[in-house]
Amino acid sequence: MAEKIRSNLFRQSREITIILPRRVAATTWLTLLAFLLVPGLASSQINAGEPLRPEWCRQLPRPQYKNLERVNVTDDWFEVYRVRPDVFAIYEPHQFEEVISYLILGSRRALLFDTGLGVGRISHVTAKLTSLPVTVLNSHTHFDHIGGNAEFSEVMGEDTSFTRASIKGQSNIYSRDALAAERICGTLAAGVRADSYAIRPWHISHWVQDGERIDLGGRQLEIIFTPGHTPDSLCLLDRKHGLLFTGDTFYPGPIYLFTPETDFAAYARSASRLAHLAPSLKLLLPGHNVPVAEPGYLTRLLEAVRKVQAGLVNSTVIEGRREYRFQDFSLLLAVK
């Protein structure tokens, strides 16, 4: 979604157009807000009490959702789609990240791959979809994938120092920016406020290994460690059905590879590992934006990563990041 990267985030009388990636780090927003809060610019809109309606929000819903089967689950924050039999995408369209968690059912138990922002109660949604016991596994432990972890007693995780830091949660000082008005499309879930929003700590009930298999009863899932985006990034493979849940290692959009916890060389190795799987896959189920993508993206992702490594492609510097654009996705790296 290269065109999506250019977001007119604030409509103001002086028509200031700010170009930023689709999903932006909190620190950037703080800087940006400080800039905007000069007298006569954004203050009148902020004081008006109306949520700002940036471009990203006006562009929703994404057209791909028209072709998906919506599941009638009553909730004011989540939308649920049946992507495949017994595979549900639990989508959060009202926040800038547009994060997607997945509930995968077997005959004996269910796996929840990520728990979203922790704005809505994802355990209430999973309880409406299944009566099976639910175990959580995270694609990685960035805040927007772990928000509901504390609602579950069975949470698996990868044993990295990054994960061990994440499980302590995140206080409101670091979290509240995610729910600032310009990052919300529509209204927040009932009872949730930016000034009290935080990521609750959780407990790991089982440390997973690379290649470990999870038997849900009639459905086997395989854990593939794909470090790079974070040290604890992993993908989930349903070999029999040709499904690969990719988390933030791949999604159609600007892929974040600029934070201190990103290791681009490791990401390249992970991209290579996934590209080898592509011929055996039928569907990718990414962690943001849309819950369905063609497996062929993995081959293109590897080509893109190799071109960047070889210096064969030009970047555009935006808001302190180098953006390498490809068809339907881009790689956002830190400026060295």
Ligand SMILES: [Zn+2]
């Ligand atoms: Zn992430």
